[in-house]
Amino acid sequence: MNRTRHTAPIALVLAAMAGLAALAPTEAVGQDAARPKRRAAREEKPVELTPGQVADLTRIANERKLTVDDLVAAAKTYTPSGRHDEYILFSSGGQSGQVFVIGVPSMRLLRSIAVFTPESWQGYGFSGPEDPVRERLRINGKMVDWGDTHHPALSETKGDYDGKFLFIGDKANARMAVIDLRDFETKQIVKNPLTVSDHGAAFVTPDTEYVIEGGQYATVFGYGYAPIEDYQKSYRGMVTFWKFDRARGRIDVSASFAIELPPYWQDLADSGKAASDGLIFVNSFNSEMATGGIESGNPPFEAGVSRRDTDYLQIIDWRKAEAAFKAGKAEMVNGFPVIRMKESVAGGFLHLAPEPKSPHGVDVSPDGKHIVVAGKLDPHVTVYGSDLIRKAIADKTFSGNDDYGVPILKFDAVKEAQVELGLGPLHTQFDDKGYAYTSLFLDSAVARWTLGGSAAAAPEGPWKLVTKTPVQYNIGHLCAAEGDTVSPDGRYLIAMNKWAVDRFFPTGPLLPQNFQLVDISAPGTTMPVLYDSPVGVGEPHYCQMIKADKLKPFTVYPEVGWNPHTMAPDPNAPRKGKEGIVREGSRVLVNMTAIRSHFTPEHVTVNEGDTVTWRITAVETTQDATHGFCIGGYNINLSLEPGEYAEFSFVADKPGTYPYYCTEFCSALHLEMMGYLHIKPKGDARADAASGATP
C-alpha cells in the first residue's frame, strides 16, 4: 500500500533526473558571453571646485596664458583616459591614399586605413610579389600604388548612416574602394573603365543601392586618344553608378553602369533623399568647354573655365536611368555599359539647371527639399527646390538645350533662394535646428545661415546669414555631426583647413593641415572654435562624422583562422598542432601558427629557387594581442590580428640565412618570437634535420 503510493512520484523524479542529466552542459572551453565587466568605473559625481582649486586653476591658466574661453574649450574637448569619443570621424587622407579615423571631440587620431597606398603597419600590400592588394592596384598593367582619396561616404539606410561600410574615391585614378567597418579594412577596389580622374566620389543613394562616382576632367572614354582640338566632339564627362551588393559587402561591377555627360568637368555630387529621393545632383565648372593652352597664347584654364556667368547643375533621375540600363539601352565602352546622352535625353532623366559660375559643392538638405549650390566665385549659395525641379521637369519649363541637346531648366523656375554669405563659398552641411553651415574659402570662415521654406526652423527667419566664425586658414570642406544625412545631430562641426601657416610648430616647409573643431551646439551667433588638430599625413578633403555607437566593430576576429579578404574562416588556415612544412618538388608549403611568444615552426629550410607558400594563423583570441611577421630582404610584413589568417608566396631566389620575427610588440618575450628561414644555395648538401624538409 505504502510502496505503491510512493512509486508514482519516484518514477516521475527519475524521469526528470534523466532529463536533467541529458541537459547538463557538456565539456566546453570558451569565452563566457556573460562574463562580468570589471573595468573600474570612474567616479562620476558633480564637480564642485573649492576656492583652493579655483586658485590653482587660475594660476595654471595664467602661467600658460590661457583665457577663460580656452579653459571652457579644454573642458569641452578633454577626454580622460579610458573614455571613448562620442563621434567618429572618417576623413579622406588625400595623397596618402588612406582614410583617417579620428575621435570627436578629442580629435585624437585613432588609426589610418590603408586604401590605395600600401601601408606596412597594417601589412597592406606587403605579402610578397603576388599580394592580392597590389594586384588590385594595377591599372592597365601598371602598378599605381598611390591614390588621392577625396570623399568618404558611409553606407546609409533610409538616408541615415548605418555604420556598416565606407566608400571612398581616388581622384587621381578614378577608382572606388569599399571598406568593411567590422574590421576597418579595405575589401575591394574597382577601377572606372571609362575615365582617368573623378571627383564626385563617393556618394551613396539613400539605401546604398548605388555608390556614385562623378567624373572630373573630361577625357576620351576608355583611355582613348583624341587631340585637344577634338575636345567638344570626343571628350566626355560621366557619372558611374556602382551597384552595391550589401550581402556580399562588395560592388557588383556586372550590375553597374555609367551615364555619359557633356565634357563640362563634373564636380561634387550629392544624392537626393526624402523629398528628392531618386535624383542625383552633379555640379560642373567648365561648361565653357575651355581647352587651355597658355603656352600658345590661349587663355589658361583658370581663366577660360571661369568665363561664363553660369555653369550647369546636372540632374539625373537614377531610377529611370537604371530602368534604361536594364532595358538594354546602354552601349558597351571598354567593356562597361554607358548610357549615351541621346538616350538620357530621350528617356527624360537628364536635365541641366543654370548655376552661378564655377560653383563647387552641391548639398541636399536633411528633408531633401533644398539643394544648396555653393558659389565659389560667387558670394551666394543658390538654393534649388526639389519640388520646383520636379515641376519644371514635368512642365518642360526649359530655357533651351545645350550643344548636346540636354534640356536646360529655367533658372527662375527652379531657384528657391539665394543667400549672400561671403567670399568663396564651397561646401554646406546641416544641423538639427534649421541651420546650414557653409565653408568660405577666401573669407577663411564658417558661415551659419538659416534654411527657409519647408525647413525653416531657426528663430532668425528664413534664408538669413546668422554669423561667421573665422577659421585658420583657407577652409575647404566642413563636416557637421551626421550633417549630410536625413537626421543631423548638430553639436560638432569640423573645419578642414587647407593651410595652417602659423598654427603649429613649423615642420620645415611642408606643414600639416588644420582640422578645427567648432562647437555648433548653441543657436544664434555663438559658434566658437574649440580645438586645432594637425593632420600631418596627407591632405584630407571631405570627412563624415558618425555617432560612435552606430559602429559595431570586431574586437577580435570572430573565429581563429579568419580570412579578412573573404570575411569568413579559411579552410587553409593552419590549426594549432597541425603546423609543418609540406614539400612537393620545388613547391614548399609552410603551415605556421603564431601565439605569444613563438611561431611554430621556428626553422624553415627551403632550396634556392623553391616557390614558397606561407600560411600563418594568429592563434590569439585576446583583444589587441596582435602579431606581425616579416622576412627581411623579401619585402614581406604582415599584421596578424587576433584570429587572423594570412598567406603569402615568394620565390626563394636569394639564398642565405634569414631571421623572421614578430614586428608588433606582443609580449615580454616579443624579441624572442622569431625563427630562421634557411634558403640553401644550389648544390649545398648540408641537411637541416630540424626543419623536417627534405633536401
Place this chain on the structure above:
Amino acid sequence: MPSVIQHLVGPRVPPDQLREHPARFAAPTLVLALARVLLLISIFLPYWHMELEAPQYPDGLFITAYVNHLQGDVKEIDGLNHYIGMRPLGEAARHERAFAVWAMVAMVLLMEGAAFVHTKWAVLLALPAVFFPVGFLLDLQYWLTTFGQNLDPHAPLSSSVKPFTPTILGEGGIGQFRTYASAGVGLWLAGVCSVMTIIGFYFHRRAFRPLALASQTGGAV
C-alpha cells in the same frame, strides 16, 4: 527473499501511525527530497570562480569551473601559463569532469533509496552527498597543487616564477596578477544539500528508529 528485503529496508510505517503523526513521517522525505533537488540544480551552476587581475587586462580574466566543464578565458590563461610552464587547464581533473554528472545522478538515486530504507544503514546511502562539496574542494586543491608545483623547468619564466600553490579560496598572487578565488552558487547549493541531508537524517531517525526498535522487540507489526 521477502524477509531479506524487509530486513534491509526496515519496518514499514503502520497506517494508523501515519494518520496519527503525518508530519513526523513526511519530514525526512521532504527534507531529503529538497536536498536532492538542490544537488541536481547545482549541476548547471558554477562551482568555483577565479578572477585574475593585471594592469594590461582592464576587464580582468575569469575562469569558472562547473562540475563537468570550464568556462571563461581558459585559452588566454593557458597562453599565459605556458610562460611559467603550467600544463593547460583542460588536462586537469579529466576523469572527474567526465563522470561528475553521472556520479551526482547516482548520489541522488542513492538518496532516493535512503528515503525507503528505514534502518540506520540508510545513512550509508546518503554519505556520498554529504561529503560531496568537501570532496569537490579537496579534489580542486589536489589539482591546483599538482599543477602549481609541477611547472616545466624549461619554461621561459622558470627562473623568476618558482613552483607555487594557487589559492583555492580568497586572494592570492602570481607574477603581475592578483587572483581572487571564490565558491560558486553550485558549490553553495551542494553545501546546503549536505547540511539538509544531515538534518533529514535527524528526522529520519526520529521517525523510523522507534519503529525499528519496536520491530526488534515486538516482532512484525
